[in-house]
Amino acid sequence: MADEANKTAFVEIQGRMIETTAKLKQVQNQMRNKESEKKRAYLTLEELRQLSDDTNTYKSIGRTFILEPKPVLMNEQEKKLNDCETAIVSLQTSKEYLEKQLAEVETNLRELLQQDPGLARQIMSMAVVQKVSVTTLLLVQYSSSFLVLNPHTLLSISIQFLIFIYTLTKSCKQFGRTYKMEILNATLLSLFVLVVSFFLHFFLHHSKINEDHKLLPPGRTGWPLIGESIEFLASGWKGHPEKFIFERMSRFSPLAFKTSLMLEDVVVLCGAQGNKFLFSNENKLVQVWWPASVDKIFPSNKKAYKTQTLKMRNMLPNFFKPEALQRYVPIMDVVTQRHFADMWEGKEKIVTYELTRSFAFCLACKIFVSIDDFERARYLSGPFESIVTGILAIPIDLPGTPFRRGINAANFIRDELVDIVKQRKIDLNEGRATPTQDILSHMILFKDEADKFLEDYDIVDKILGLLIGGHDTASSTTAFVVKYLAELPEIYNGVYKEQMEIAKSKAHGELLNWEDLSKMKYSWKVACEVLRLVPPLQGTFREAISDFMYNGYSIPKGWKLYWNAFSTHKNREYFPEPEKFDPSRFEGSGPVPYTFVPFGGGPHMCPGKEYARLEILVFMHHLVRRFKWEKIIPDEGIVYNPMPGPAKGLPIRLYPHKA
Ligand code: HEM
Known part of the structure; x- marks a missing residue:
């Protein structure tokens, strides 16, 4: 019973915490806006003060600009400045109140978790269990990808999963022995799938290309899955992206070469002729394509x-x-x-x-x-x-x-x-x-x-x-x-x-x-x-x-x-x-x-x-x-x-x- 009551209290405190944090953020944003409005009004006033009193000055209204006498603009800006100051004072009060409330909620939460270490462990493990159960899901995904023999899917899943395990291990240090074992197993499984899918990629993908497309433009498809993406990006990081293009144009063909970028088989069309071909065959032979992201x-x-x-x-x-x-x-x-x-x-x-x-x-x-x-x-x-x-x-x-x-x-x-x-x-x-x-x-x-x-x-x-x-x-x-x-x-x-x-x-x-x-x-x-x-x-x-x-x-x-x-x-x-x-x-x-x-x-x-x-x-x-x-x-x-x-x-x- 006590357990249940603590859990209910936890959920309630968590809700209050989220709500108060959101309100606090909102007030902070409003304060920032008012501060900048105030600064602008102040700077405008400073500029206006330097003008002689009979100068007319432009004032923007929506999209148009109208000339107004200086005193009118001065009055407006002074009013704006005062309004901003009043708003900032009232926002400051709300901010202090919300900060106090947040501190209180945090103390309540800390006390609750200290008083019930079981609950703390439970919360931690709930998150872990939810995530670790993904292992099962991945096993199913691995098996189905094996069935269709799709090395791209396998590779991408295994890489995703390795990153996931890394993030999980970093973010949660309180694993029991069971979780450590499960994570070890999952890692070994992912590494195994990774190696197998590399192998499959080479044998299935390359032989398919060789059989089906003997007339493809010359070029290299690079590493499995990542292809030549790293070389392509690295030439840019070093400040010479054109090198990637010109090296291949001189090595393979100045008209077109094949490569593999962004997880895709790609043909790069070069020169004015290539540009003309692509730009004038839109929706006839080609259509715009953007990466999956x-x-x-x-x-x-x-x-x-x-x-x-x-x-x-x-x-x-x-x-x-x-x-x-x-x-x-x-x-x-x-x-x-x-x-x-x-x-x-x-x-x-x-x-x-x-x-x-x-x-x-x-x-x-x-x-x-x-x-x-x-x-x-x-x-x-x-x-x-x-x-x-x-x-x-x-x-x-x-x-x-x-x-x-x-x-x-x-x-x-x-x-x-x-x-x-x-x-x-x-x-x-x-x-x-x-x-x-x-x-x-x-x-x-x-x-x-x-x-x-x-x-x-x-x-x-x-x-x-x-x-x-x-x-x-x-x-x-x-x-x-x-x-x-x-x-x-x-x-x-x-x-x-x-x-x-x-x-x-x-x-x-x-x-x-x-x-x-x-x-x-x-x-x-x-x-x-x-x-x-x-x-x-x-x-x-x-x-x-x-x-x-x-x-x-x-x-x-x-x-x-x-x-x-x-x-x-x-x-x-x-x-x-x-x-x-x-x-x-x-x-x-x-x-x-x-x-x-x-x-x-x-x-x-x-x-x-x-x-x-x-x-x-x-x-x-x-x-x-x-x-x-x-x-x-x-x-x-x-x-x-x-x-x-x-x-x-x-x-x-x-x-x-x-x-
Ligand atoms: C120096 C500035 C800019 C350069 C060099 C530039 C360059 C480009 C290029 C190369 C494309 C792709 C065209 C193609 O695939 O044939 C593009 C597309 C596009 N650009 Fe710009 N851009 C510039 C500024 C802007 C600005 C200021 C806007 C927004 C107002 C904009 C909005 C777009 C949009 C929406 C597309 C997609 C068009 C489509 O797919 O139909 N660009 N831009």
């Missing part, structure tokens, strides 16, 4: 992928076409100025990549879902890092793996976005939001051919996809613009001259517009050369939807095809002296078609291309207007992980221009 992180991606993509494709141009983006240029300008004022100005040194990532994410949050609060955007950006890492990780769904963290992070962001979507629907109904305000409004109001609105979870996943698409891409390019401009003074001078001419043509405080961006021709050539040398996405996959021939080689249905930007970007046949930074390559008619492909091509070409162009140019404008800079680590390398980034984040020393 993407399907798990974006379940709606898997569900009728084609229809989903089609819906997205039909809808995106409304938002991303140049005419639509024009109206966002002034907003991009305001956000960029705020970013430089908050994060760069007044600093002697900065770490570039951290800041360009934060900038790209805050801008996307503002333009896609109208999140104005940079602090809130930064708070959301943490889980995004986990999602991106999860997408690129080995898809092992066990506690503690980067893949599981990616799934959890995506779920967390989804919950946040669901709230945003719900609130937006209300705001649209009540006239507090406009249909063209941002991409979220566009998505909510978009109707497909069947005159149906998108489901909430689709909207959320699409927004998530766009935020991820824009997360590490443009930020990588802006960081490398900083790198190359630091290294090449004559290029810096060219960009500076162009941007200062534009700056001088503007009235004081006038925001950039579409016309100004169309004058940034030299700056865009510089950005293109950065995209050629360091493309944020090296390439993407397609899947063969039927057997077909390519240049005399047979490509079997189901095989994956991969295009890689380096096979043209760093190919001296298309770009002489490929390592030389030379923006003049983009003069006149520019590079040969299908050779400059940082945004991919065909129906799946990056929909964010134009948005990224605006973002990069507005960033360059404000960067060179404000600063010169030098690299703190002169020989800092580039690491592809697999997205490119400066090895140490590109720390630089800033030299503001004299006013």
Whole structure:
């Protein structure tokens, strides 16, 4: 009876603990938001105080800016400051109360477990028993995989299980003898299965390929299961991903070679011809393919992928076409100025990549879902890092793996976005939001051919996809613009001259517009050369939807095809002296078609291309207007992980221009 009572008490305390922790987190977030609101109000007041009393100043209302007299703005900001202070005081009281409550709950729990060691052991062993019973499940899975003789499944299960055992052993030190034995047995079994499946892979898989596909492109499939993934990734970690491609192009064929990546048989198509073939045969011979990790992180991606993509494709141009983006240029300008004022100005040194990532994410949050609060955007950006890492990780769904963290992070962001979507629907109904305000409004109001609105979870996943698409891409390019401009003074001078001419043509405080961006021709050539040398996405996959021939080689249905930007970007046949930074390559008619492909091509070409162009140019404008800079680590390398980034984040020393 006492046992039962203790168990009930435990469940109750556990529930209280979870509830209090959640409330505490919520209050802490609210406090953070209020603190940043207060800081912004304070900084704005400081700026306003320096202006003479008769100055009119811009105030943003939604998407528009109106001129207001200084005293009105001062009053508003002072009120905001006071409101924030009051809110912070009251939140502080709630926080202290909740902290006290949490401490009390913890003490209760400790006392309960001390008073009933049996219960403590039981709780521990309940967790272990639940997990160890997976051994039985795995035995069944092993046997069924043996029956179908699928070495891939066997290998993946045994690796997953070994990692699981490792995590379990690390996280629980109180095993009795029985569990130790069970874990030992399970480990031995997994190792045995691992060895057998390697053996099976070699004999079944290779002989099958040799028999069925004698005309496959030449190449190597590498190690069982992992194939050449390690060589592929390692060439990027060492800073030369193109080596993987060029070594095989010269050893096997400059047109195509076979390999095995991401647990799949892959043919890499090379050169302009390969790019053209893949981009122009979309949905005829090939279709887009993403690794399994993407399907798990974006379940709606898997569900009728084609229809989903089609819906997205039909809808995106409304938002991303140049005419639509024009109206966002002034907003991009305001956000960029705020970013430089908050994060760069007044600093002697900065770490570039951290800041360009934060900038790209805050801008996307503002333009896609109208999140104005940079602090809130930064708070959301943490889980995004986990999602991106999860997408690129080995898809092992066990506690503690980067893949599981990616799934959890995506779920967390989804919950946040669901709230945003719900609130937006209300705001649209009540006239507090406009249909063209941002991409979220566009998505909510978009109707497909069947005159149906998108489901909430689709909207959320699409927004998530766009935020991820824009997360590490443009930020990588802006960081490398900083790198190359630091290294090449004559290029810096060219960009500076162009941007200062534009700056001088503007009235004081006038925001950039579409016309100004169309004058940034030299700056865009510089950005293109950065995209050629360091493309944020090296390439993407397609899947063969039927057997077909390519240049005399047979490509079997189901095989994956991969295009890689380096096979043209760093190919001296298309770009002489490929390592030389030379923006003049983009003069006149520019590079040969299908050779400059940082945004991919065909129906799946990056929909964010134009948005990224605006973002990069507005960033360059404000960067060179404000600063010169030098690299703190002169020989800092580039690491592809697999997205490119400066090895140490590109720390630089800033030299503001004299006013
Ligand atoms: C410098 C910046 C960027 C680069 C270099 C880049 C590059 C690419 C590439 C190479 C692809 C694959 C194309 C293919 O498979 O043929 C892609 C797809 C995509 N990008 Fe971007 N991207 C950039 C910025 C953005 C931004 C800012 C967004 C969001 C606004 C975005 C959203 C997407 C989406 C949603 C896809 C998937 C398209 C599909 O499968 O149909 N990208 N991007």
